[in-house]
Amino acid sequence: MDLQILPVTTSKEKVKDENQLVFGKQYTDRMLIMEYDKGQGWHSARIQPYGPISLDPAAMVLHYSQEIFEGLKVFRRPDGSLSMFRPADNITRFNRSAERMCMPEVDETFFLDAMLELIRLEADWVPRSAGTSLYVRPTMIATEPMLGVRPADQYLCYVILSPVGPYYKGGIAPVKIWISDFYVRATEGGTGEAKTGGNYAASLYAAKEAAESGYDQVLWLDAKEKRFVEEVGSMNMLFLYDGKIVTSPLHGTVLDGITRRSVLTLVKEMGYEIEERALSVDEILEGAGNGRLQEAFGAGTAVVISPVGSFCYKNNCVQLGDGKPGKLTMELYNMLTAIQYGKQEDRHNWITLL
Known part of the structure; x- marks a missing residue:
């Protein structure tokens, strides 16, 4: 599967005081998204502008909760370079969750490479202040419109990014x-x-x-x-x-x-x-x-x-x-x-x- 990169025409304004970043409240300019259809597998992988996704009111995630997610972070190092902590382990766990929820697994190598490409494109969004990071949220949802209790035949997988401030703003506390x-x-x-x-x-x-x-x-x-x-x-x-x-x-x-x-x-x-x-x-x-x-x-x-x-x-x-x-x-x-x-x-x- 190829990864398509779509252009971004406008950029959001970043929070000026990074210590005021609130967890999960601001999102970057781009998102990674790909689709699944039974019989076809995963397809249409692309990095596109961040924005709403369209769901049928009968989408099975809304009725039967076929949904999984992960959470990991990107860190800015003293020399300005970026790093992630054990991302391959998160993707492996993502697939274990998918198996338990009767959802299709992702190709772990492709998914990691696509996620890293998304982060490289959004590198300016990784905060620079001490204790800050870029939170990464991979998600998979069942999108097939069907009112019936069974595993869905269609899914959407996406990754969004959110700059976050220090968890302990006043120092680590019990x-x-x-x-x-x-x-x-x-x-x-x-x-x-x-x-x-x-x-x-x-x-x-x-x-x-x-x-x-x-x-x-x-x-x-x-x-x-x-x-x-x-x-x-x-x-x-x-x-x-x-x-x-x-x-x-x-x-x-x-x-x-x-x-x-x-x-x-x-x-x-x-x-x-x-x-x-x-x-x-x-x-x-x-x-x-x-x-x-x-x-x-x-x-x-x-x-x-x-x-x-x-x-x-x-x-x-x-x-x-x-x-x-x-x-x-x-x-x-x-x-x-x-x-x-x-x-x-x-x-x-x-x-x-x-």
């Missing part, structure tokens, strides 16, 4: 987490491991309740016993417990996070033992009190590493240590961001230079 004892995010056999919109839609009500009560995030428990922690809505969770790194195993209800993978590689090299097991709520509450739970942090593309200051479960709230980011948490944050921005050697071939 979050206050509410552990849900009623709502659940995913069940075994469900779509929890796929990056699909329905998972996030299901989390909104609990997140709204948590925010109204003063919490920053919701930590989800397993659906069967509502006892073992799984992940926070936008992050995988990791714990420094008894001197070991403990994190929920990947058994179909937890997203296989790219940042999570990277963290596990780094902590193993640092000499930490890793336990992929589900930590219970009791272990969290008791461990925070007796010191066995030394640190906890989330890992994800948007935040990189997010320190946890406290957990609240029902009417019991516990603080971790002095409530400040832990030593290991900060080491990992500084290490990962240094690799991403080209300030530290990439010994794992995680970086793709543009």
